[in-house]
Amino acid sequence: MKIEFIYITNPTKKVAKEIARRLLKRKLIACANIFPINSVYWWEGKIADEDEFVLIAKTTLTNFKKVKKEVERVHPYKVPCILKFYTEPNKIFFEWLKNEVKN
Numbered sequence: 783m784k785i786e787f788i789y790i791t792n793p794t795k796k797v798a799k800e801i802a803r804r805l806l807k808r809k810l811i812a813c814a815n816i817f818p819i820n821s822v823y824w825w826e827g828k829i830a831d832e833d834e835f836v837l838i839a840k841t842t843l844t845n846f847k848k849v850k851k852e853v854e855r856v857h858p859y860k861v862p863c864i865l866k867f868y869t870e871p872n873k874i875f876f877e878w879l880k881n882e883v884k885n
Contacts, residue, residue, distance in 0.1 A: 783870060783871065783873065783876050784843060784868050784869065784870055784871075785840060785841065785842060785843065785868075785869055785870075785871050785876065785879055786840070786841050786842070786843055786845070786846055786866045786867065786868060786869070787838050787839070787840055787866070787867040787868075787869050788811070788838070788839040788840075788841065788846065788849050788850075788864065788865070788866050788867075789836060789837075789838055789863070789864075789865040789866075789867065790836065790837040790838075790839065790853055790857075790862065790863065790864050790865075791819070791821060791834045791835070791836055791837075791859075791862070791863040792834060792835045792836070792837055792857075793832075793834060793835075793858060793859070794835060795816060795818070795835045797835070797857075797858060798816045798835040798836075798837040799816065800856075801837060801853060801856065801857065802814035802816065802837055802839065804852065804856065805839055805849060805852060805853075808852065808884075809882070809883050809884040810839075810841060810845050810848050810849050810852060810883060810884070811839040811840060811841045811845070811849065811883060812840050812841060812878070812879040812882035812883050813839075813840050813879075813882075814837055814838060814839045814840065815837070815838045816835055816836070816837050816838075817835065817836050817838070818833065818834075818835055819833070819834050819835065819836050820832070820833055820834070821833075821834050840879060841879070841883055842879065842880060842883055842885055843868070844885045845883060845884075845885065846866050849864075850864050
């Protein structure tokens, strides 16, 4: 019994919410969390230090490719960060999640 967390960084809270709602409406994810973060990374030869918002989308193991494709299509970054993590949920959450997404 495993699910995927898909970690997506975004430039603003508005963008993160728009992407979350888009994925929810398409039934690709069951829910999402959005957190403010500070990211420090190399970009175009310099160290960038930016405030961003991370979107953690929760879905089944079979939906990552669909989610990734949709996010890549609409994300404003040239190089969006889209990572998946496997997690092991409690049973009642797993059952709810399975019923909320299309596979």
